[in-house]
Amino acid sequence: MTREKEGENVSRPRSARAVALRSSALFAVAALTLIMPMPTATAAPDGDDAPAVRWSVAPADASGEDGRFSIQHEVEPGETVTDHITVQNLGEEEQTFTLLAADGFTTRNGRFDMLASDAKSVDAGTWIALPDEVTVAGGDSVVVPFDIRVPERAEPGDHPAGIAASVVTKRSATDGTSLGVESRVGVKVITRVAGALTPALTVDDVDTDYHPSWNPLTPGEATVTFTVTNTGNTRLAVTGHARAGTGEASFPTPDQPIGDLLPGDTRQVSVLIGGVIPLFYAPGQLVITPQAAALEGPPPPVEPVAVDFAVAAVPWSQLLVLVAAALVVLALTGSRRRAERRLQAQLRSAREEGRRSALVDDRVRTGSTR
Numbered sequence: 173m174t175r176e177k178e179g180e181n182v183s184r185p186r187s188a189r190a191v192a193l194r195s196s197a198l199f200a201v202a203a204l205t206l207i208m209p210m211p212t213a214t215a216a217p218d219g220d221d222a223p224a225v226r227w228s229v230a231p232a233d234a235s236g237e238d239g240r241f242s243i244q245h246e247v248e249p250g251e252t253v254t255d256h257i258t259v260q261n262l263g264e265e266e267q268t269f270t271l272l273a274a275d276g277f278t279t280r281n282g283r284f285d286m287l288a289s290d291a292k293s294v295d296a297g298t299w300i301a302l303p304d305e306v307t308v309a310g311g312d313s314v315v316v317p318f319d320i321r322v323p324e325r326a327e328p329g330d331h332p333a334g335i336a337a338s339v340v341t342k343r344s345a346t347d348g349t350s351l352g353v354e355s356r357v358g359v360k361v362i363t364r365v366a367g368a369l370t371p372a373l374t375v376d377d378v379d380t381d382y383h384p385s386w387n388p389l390t391p392g393e394a395t396v397t398f399t400v401t402n403t404g405n406t407r408l409a410v411t412g413h414a415r416a417g418t419g420e421a422s423f424p425t426p427d428q429p430i431g432d433l434l435p436g437d438t439r440q441v442s443v444l445i446g447g448v449i450p451l452f453y454a455p456g457q458l459v460i461t462p463q464a465a466a467l468e469g470p471p472p473p474v475e476p477v478a479v480d481f482a483v484a485a486v487p488w489s490q491l492l493v494l495v496a497a498a499l500v501v502l503a504l505t506g507s508r509r510r511a512e513r514r515l516q517a518q519l520r521s522a523r524e525e526g527r528r529s530a531l532v533d534d535r536v537r538t539g540s541t542r
Contacts, residue, residue: 226262227269227308229337229357231255232315242360243335246467249365250324257359259306259337260313268307269337271316273300276332276360282431282439284360286334296331296363299323306337320363328367329405330465332434334358362407364467371464371474372404373433377440378458380416380483384450388489394419394445396481398458402433406472407465409433410441416483417454419447432465450487457481 231240237258245253261267274287275297287293302318318335336358343351377399384392394416402408410430413422423443424430430441448454458479464471 224263225267225339225341227267227337227339227357228260228262229335229359230258230260231359232258234315234317236313236315242362244362244364244467245320246364246366247320247322249322249326249367251322253320253322254317255320256315256317257335258313258315259308261308261310264310266307266309267339268305269339270305271302271335271337272356273297273302273318273333273335273361276334276362276434278431278434278437278439280439282429284332284334284432286336286358289338289354289356293333296320296333296361299326299331299363300333300335300361302335320361322363322365326365327405328365328369329435330407331363331365332407333361333363335361362465362467364406369406369464369472370404371406371408371462371472372402373408373410373460373462373474373477374401374403375399375458375460375477375479376401378479378481380456380481382448382450382454382483382485384486384488386489388487388493391418391447391449392485394448394454394456394483394485395442396445396456396458396483397440397442398479399438399440400430400433400460401438402435402462404464404474405435407432407434408462408474409465410460410462412443412458412460414443414445414456414458416445416448416456416481417451417485418449419445419454421445433462448483448485450485450490452484452486454483454485455480456483 230237231243232238233256243255243257245255247253259269259271261269272289273293274289274291275293275295276284276286279285287297299321300318301321302316306314306316308314336356338354338356340352340354343353375398377397379397381395381397382392383395396414396416400410409432411422411424414420421443423441428442430439433439443458445456458477458481460477460479462474462477464474
């Protein structure tokens with residue numbers, strides 16, 4: 173890697189360009205970009221005789237792949253850094269790959285991607301200069317140098333971009349038209365412009381929901397949903413702890429990763445908290461600990477963010493048990509009262525019958541005496 177200040181006389185590669193698709197047939201383009209550690213891609217054109225193209229792109233030094241997962245540099249405004257990627261042709265035949273650089277972004281699920289070939293970059297993607305294409309023999313690899321030219325007035329902080337090698341394969345649609353499918357595989361490039369680093373995070377739109385257990389002896393669960401926004405100028409990794417009533421949980425989890433937050437990124441996060449005993453009201457708190465990414469030297473400190481909330485934890489299963497118990501008690505009480513009324517009625521009837529019998533006996537005895 174070499175560094176040059178703007179204005180020095182150095183030899184530079186050509187700037188990256190978008191892929192131009194030219195065909196006499198009607199042409200549509202679909203793009204697929206893979207940006208991850210040691211990514212590979214396969215492009216399969218039409219025809220049984222056309223071999224599939226397989227290739228990979230990785231960070232490198234001047235002699236070859238160097239084991240990095242991504243390309244990261246801290247650069248002064250006006251400075252130029254030279255670095256390398258290696259493009260490996262995993263197929264058997266020689267292949268020419270189109271090289272391009274573009275602004276980077278994160279998707280909704282936190283994966284890093286770069287703008288499509290026909291989209292216009294306005295930030296770090298425009299700072300990268302590299303050859304338009306590279307030809308690689310089958311089973312071979314080629315190291316490609318590129319420059320990162322930081323403007324004099326670049327704002328401090330992290331600026332994401334990506335470098336990709338692409339292949340366009342032609343496929344036939346059912347209506348006879350040709351479909352050009354652009355497959356890209358690349359690496360992430362983060363350029364941190366030196367200056368005042370101000371990492372910061374905000375938490376908004378906190379919402380809660382309670383999920384009762386229908387077993388009255390088992391606590392329920394609470395879901396806390398909120399949005400986190402990177403309002404600073406550095407990448408942030410986010411971890412945290414949530415508590416609601418008698419339950420607590422840490423996040424993120426392997427099943428629900430958050431991923432890095434680039435400057436300006438907003439992401440919705442949901443945390444499931446178990447062991448929440450329903451007592452109608454469950455006070456809770458979110459404590460979110462952001463951490464700025466470190467490049468050269470220790471990362472800048474970031475203050476944790478604490479947010480209070482409350483969960484309406486209605487004990488439905490317990491209330492149903494109480495209602496059922498009350499109904500049983502009412503039913504038993506009503507049955508006992510009805511039995512008592514029947515008994516009293518029978519006793520009254522018996523006493524009335526006894527009085528009538530006694531009157532008849534008295535009359536009989538009186539008549540006999542006369």
